[in-house]
Amino acid sequence: MNDFTEVTELKNELDQLRPLPSAAVKNLNEVLRVEWTYNSNAIEGNTLSLIETKVVLEDGLTIGGKRLKEHFEVINHSEAIDYIEEHVLKDKKLDERTLKNLHYLVLKNIDNENAGNYRNINVRISGSVHEPPNFLQVPQEMSNLLSWYEDNKGDLHPVELAALFHFKFVYIHPFSDGNGRTARLLMNLILMENGYPPAIVKAEHEQRLKYYETLELASVKQIYSPFIELITGCVRDSLNIYLKAVKP
Ligand SMILES: Nc1ncnc2c1ncn2[C@@H]1O[C@H](COP(=O)(O)OP(=O)(O)OP(=O)(O)O)[C@@H](O)[C@H]1O
Numbered sequence: 001m002n003d004f005t006e007v008t009e010l011k012n013e014l015d016q017l018r019p020l021p022s023a024a025v026k027n028l029n030e031v032l033r034v035e036w037t038y039n040s041n042a043i044e045g046n047t048l049s050l051i052e053t054k055v056v057l058e059d060g061l062t063i064g065g066k067r068l069k070e071h072f073e074v075i076n077h078s079e080a081i082d083y084i085e086e087h088v089l090k091d092k093k094l095d096e097r098t099l100k101n102l103h104y105l106v107l108k109n110i111d112n113e114n115a116g117n118y119r120n121i122n123v124r125i126s127g128s129v130h131e132p133p134n135f136l137q138v139p140q141e142m143s144n145l146l147s148w149y150e151d152n153k154g155d156l157h158p159v160e161l162a163a164l165f166h167f168k169f170v171y172i173h174p175f176s177d178g179n180g181r182t183a184r185l186l187m188n189l190i191l192m193e194n195g196y197p198p199a200i201v202k203a204e205h206e207q208r209l210k211y212y213e214t215l216e217l218a219s220v221k222q223i224y225s226p227f228i229e230l231i232t233g234c235v236r237d238s239l240n241i242y243l244k245a246v247k248p
């Protein structure tokens, strides 16, 4: 069983300090946007550093010697965060359009043919023995996932809901590429909808390995708690960053 006491308490502590000072929140959101974009893209193989990511996003500069695609990945991911922020602000429903729109934003200008469209090929996940469902089953599987979400969103702890949604999404692997980035965006959309800060899975060796290992455990052995625990730790880290910045 997973333990959400600590994250729940930290969130309550944060809620008690609301309304948070707007200058601090603005600064934090900028910092987290760069970290989230850097880490999510680095997991996928983007070679821009944290500082290079910041320079592309905040100063609008290009990095000499880096591919155009890597720049698009940074800009696209930031636009996907804009989309999530608006989605949360306007209290919109998470449906099939939401996840296709997010995937479109992630892959536009990079793979326009597939951006926003479910795969029409069968895929394997490198490093994993899990075989995602046949592409013909993807629309049905995705509709089942969204029904599962509707049925459970009132009952599960938001961190468990977000982590399981991420897992179930990558298990289906609905797109030919960009599944990991889209899953991490959707997980954070769910967290943010529930008043939590985004969970940032770190690209550094140890956490990345844990991320793959715990997903494989969930896919192959149906053991979910290690993945949920990893994500809970990421949420705790983000909550601590917030608290540190806004506590008097
Ligand atoms: N054993 C596994 N079972 C289910 N999903 C997995 C497993 N191993 C990895 N994954 C997920 O698959 C993602 C990779 O899929 P894909 O290449 O489509 O996504 P990406 O966004 O291009 O890359 P990345 O996710 O590496 O950033 C990983 O990030 C992870 O979320």
Ligand SMILES: [Mg+2]
Binding pocket: 044, 177, 178, 179
């Ligand atoms: Mg990929």
